[in-house]
Amino acid sequence: MNxxxxxxxxxxxxxxxxxxxxxxxxxxxxxxxxxxDHNGLVLGAALAPNLNHKQTAFGGSLNNLATLACWGLxxxxxxxxxxxxxxVIQESHVQFLKPVTQDFEAISPPxxxxxxxKFLRMLxxxxxxxxxxxxxxxxxxxxxxxxxxxxxxxxxxxFQGFESAAVV
Amino acid sequence: MNxxxxxxxxxxxxxxxxxxxxxxxxxxxxxxxxxxDHNGLVLGAALAPNLNHKQTAFGGSLNNLATLACWGLxxxxxxxxxxxxxxVIQESHVQFLKPVTQDFEAISPPxxxxxxxKFLRMLxxxxxxxxxxxxxxxxxxxxxxxxxxxxxxxxxxxFQGFESAAVV
Numbered sequence: 368m369n370x371x372x373x374x375x376x377x378x379x380x381x382x383x384x385x386x387x388x389x390x391x392x393x394x395x396x397x398x399x400x401x402x403x404d405h406n407g408l409v410l411g412a413a414l415a416p417n418l419n420h421k422q423t424a425f426g427g428s429l430n431n432l433a434t435l436a437c438w439g440l441x442x443x444x445x446x447x448x449x450x451x452x453x454x455v456i457q458e459s460h461v462q463f464l465k466p467v468t469q470d471f472e473a474i475s476p477p478x479x480x481x482x483x484x485k486f487l488r489m490l491x492x493x494x495x496x497x498x499x500x501x502x503x504x505x506x507x508x509x510x511x512x513x514x515x516x517x518x519x520x521x522x523x524x525x526f527q528g529f530e531s532a533a534v535v
Numbered sequence: 536m537n538x539x540x541x542x543x544x545x546x547x548x549x550x551x552x553x554x555x556x557x558x559x560x561x562x563x564x565x566x567x568x569x570x571x572d573h574n575g576l577v578l579g580a581a582l583a584p585n586l587n588h589k590q591t592a593f594g595g596s597l598n599n600l601a602t603l604a605c606w607g608l609x610x611x612x613x614x615x616x617x618x619x620x621x622x623v624i625q626e627s628h629v630q631f632l633k634p635v636t637q638d639f640e641a642i643s644p645p646x647x648x649x650x651x652x653k654f655l656r657m658l659x660x661x662x663x664x665x666x667x668x669x670x671x672x673x674x675x676x677x678x679x680x681x682x683x684x685x686x687x688x689x690x691x692x693x694f695q696g697f698e699s700a701a702v703v
Contacts, residue, residue: 389588392596395563420557426624427599428560434595456594459629466623 374403374443382439390435396428398435407476408440414470424467433502433514434459436475440500441520444477448487451523457497458517465511467504473514475502486520494525542571542611550607558603564596566603575644576608582638592635601670601682602627604643608668609688612645616655619691625665626685633679635672641682643670654688662693 383400386393397416401409410432417428434456441454477483478498489496497519504512551568554561565584569577578600585596602624609622645651646666657664665687672680 385588389586390593390595391584391586392560392563392593395560395584416559416563418557418559420553421621421623425558425560425599427558427595427602430598430602430627431593431595434598453589455589456631458631459598459627461627461629463624463626 374446378443378446379403382442385442386435386439392431393435396431398432400439401472403440403443405477407474408436408443409472409474410436410439411470411472414468417471421466422468424471426463429463429467429471429473429504429512430459430461430514432471432473433461433475433504433512434516436473436502437500437514437516437518440475440477441498441518444483444498445487445490445520448490450490452490452520453523453526454518454520456516456518460515462513463511464513465506465509467506467511469506471504471506471511473502473504473512475500490520490522494522496520542614546611546614547571550610553610554603554607560599561603564599566600568607569640571608571611573645575642576604576611577640577642578604578607579638579640582635585639589634590636592639594631597631597635597639597641597672597680598627598629598682600639600641601629601643601672601680602684604641604670605668605682605684605686608643608645609666609686612651612666613655613658613688616658618658620658620688621691621694622686622688624684624686628683630681631679632681633674633677635674635679637674639672639674639679641670641672641680643668658688658690662690664688 379400397413399411401411417424419425486496486498502514547568565581567579569579580600585592587593654664654666670682
């Protein structure tokens with residue numbers, strides 16, 4: 368878990384640039400990297416481009432930000448292992464608990480050290496590894512969204528052109 | 536279920552305008568209403584604004600389109616009952632089964648007649664009613680995404696300013 372503590376400004380800037388360059392919808396959503404530390408990766412988004420018919424945040428946007436926080440967290444978790452990876456999502460379960468009425472942030476906490484280490488070991492051995500991550504979005508001090516997703520990371524050098532699962 | 540068959544062009548145009556006006560991200564995603572009949576409501580989106588880092592469709596965009604297809608379907612299901620309703624999502628479960636490499640469509644089939652009738656009856660009696668709906672997105676003939684969501688519709692005349700659940 369210590370790998371997660373305080374990635375450099377350069378790493379976080381790269382992550383934000385990668386999101387904006389490779390997933391154009393993140394620009395439309397105004398997604399930004401807020402911070403990363405031992406509590407996890409935090410992504411933020413402005414309310415205005417993500418409004419719904421109730422003038423609160425569109426559930427799809429909340430879900431997207433939570434998904435991206437997990438996706439970004441995996442990028443940070445593997446960044447020291449020197450591998451170019453592709454991360455895809457296989458399954459998600461989301462609870463929408465409360466409306467979000469302001470700009471919002473999604474936080475994805477790092478997995479326990481043992482899970483993180485096993486994930487890196489599998490990636491090394493098999494060239495791919497599965498990881499279940501969570502993310503939450505708060506609103507006025509309460510949990511507004513609880514996201515749980517199954518992700519798979521592939522070592523690009525060993526799985527070029529694969530057609531498994533899908534996408535983040 | 537017969538209420539679903541062939542809504543007028545005006546109804547579908549209204550639905551598309553509502554989506555674009557009230558959920559601005561649908562414009563960024565290029566969401567359009569394709570058709571509605573006894574098979575369900577079909578929404579479409581272009582690949583270009585919804586790309587991910589693999590040059591396939593971003594999972595968040597796929598999830599959004601499926602969510603919106605269910606949301607729109609509920610609008611069509613209640614349109615003959617003369618009520619102004621607000622539809623929110625409470626929970627979703629999504630399986631990402633295959634990458635999507637082209638423009639894509641989400642179809643949300645209407646619920647069985649008995650479920651539809653019970654839903655309208657509860658909306659009449661209680662002013663709110665829950666409905667579980669599904670949506671799928673296909674790619675090259677296979678199911679690429681399978682979405683299941685719990686939605687709640689509120690009669691606006693009876694639940695003004697409510698702060699339950701969240702958002703679509």
